[in-house]
Amino acid sequence: MNVLLLSADPVALDATVCRLMNLDPELVLTNQAGMEMGLGTCRQEEIELLGDPVDSFVANDFRVNRKPMKAGRSGGGMAVIKNALVPRPYIIADKCVKCGVCVKMCPVTPKAVDWHDGNKSNPPSYRYDRCIRCYCCQELCPQSAIRVKVPFIRRVFGKDGGHEKLSS
Numbered sequence: 001m002n003v004l005l006l007s008a009d010p011v012a013l014d015a016t017v018c019r020l021m022n023l024d025p026e027l028v029l030t031n032q033a034g035m036e037m038g039l040g041t042c043r044q045e046e047i048e049l050l051g052d053p054v055d056s057f058v059a060n061d062f063r064v065n066r067k068p069m070k071a072g073r074s075g076g077g078m079a080v081i082k083n084a085l086v087p088r089p090y091i092i093a094d095k096c097v098k099c100g101v102c103v104k105m106c107p108v109t110p111k112a113v114d115w116h117d118g119n120k121s122n123p124p125s126y127r128y129d130r131c132i133r134c135y136c137c138q139e140l141c142p143q144s145a146i147r148v149k150v151p152f153i154r155r156v157f158g159k160d161g162g163h164e165k166l167s168s
Contacts, residue, residue: 001020011040029134034107084151112128112130
């Protein structure tokens with residue numbers, strides 16, 4: 001989109017990107033969760049923009065789902081397809097210091113990443129049937145202990161060129 005965006009407010013940054021895609025930021029679950037957690041705002045009137053006018057960069061034809069989304073679980077066959085094709089986060093136990101940032105930042109209720117067994121001396125674990133694949137956990141982990149793995153079938157048959165992609 002030929003823009004460089006910087007912000008101390010991650011919610012405002014994501015909201016601005018949504019507006020560049022001609023997408024209502026309030027339709028994005030992570031924006032809503034970020035606002036509820038007090039991490040920032042997606043309200044346009046509360047965001048101060050500097051530089052070139054944003055309107056000149058809006059891509060009205062950007063291909064994105066503009067329907068309201070609902071938090072929660074995918075049911076039945078959709079969950080199987082999602083787990084087979086959509087990259088998912090995982091925790092590298094040796095790097096995890098069990099700080100709980102990933103748990104705190106998980107925007108879904110009940111949490112997709114949590115101490116499901118109640119034992120906080122172990123790294124948190126995932127319940128992928130709850131995970132909306134927002135990757136907030138991975139982005140905000142202060143130890144870079146969370147990576148994203150592309151499922152095998154997608155690596156073989158998908159557009160990822162047959163290569164596993166792990167982000168650091």
